[in-house]
Amino acid sequence: MRFLLDQNLPVRLCALLQQQGHEALHVEVLGLGTATDAEVWAEARRQDAVVVSKDSDFMVLAARKGRLVRLRVGNRANRDLFDIIDRNWPQVVERLDGGERIVELRA
Incomplete structure (x- = not known):
């Protein structure tokens, strides 16, 4: 699965998602660090x-x-964020694969 991370998340989070077998892009790397939400959304669609x-x-x-x-x-802290994502991402992907369009991950 391919993910596009917003500017409010660390670029290094891409590596964690890639370790879990996903493609992960970050808006900063794509030159969209100051893009509007609508522009980020359009890029995700593309x-x-x-x-x-x-x-x-x-x-x-x-x-x-x-x-x-x-x-x-x-x-x-980033290490806490990474830990939360690492532990819960398989369930997030399962829900997306199951057809949910919006998945909220809570700590």
């Missing part, structure tokens, strides 16, 4: 990627069409 973000604004876009993983984990 890339056939699931947006991953902490930003609740993507919920409106996801309600129309597309797929979103919204991280509701609060402000945490």
Whole structure:
């Protein structure tokens, strides 16, 4: 599965998702670090990627069409964020594979 990580997430998170067998892109690497949510969403659609973000604004876009993983984990140290994602990502992917378009991951 392909994921597009929003600017509010660390670029290094891509490596963790890649270790789990996924393709992971980050808006910074794609030159979209200052892009609007609509531009990020459009890029995700072009890339056939699931947006991953902490930003609740993507919920409106996801309600129309597309797929979103919204991280509701609060402000945490990167190692804590990585641990939460590492432990829970298989279930997130399972839910996406099962047809859910919006998956919220809570700490």
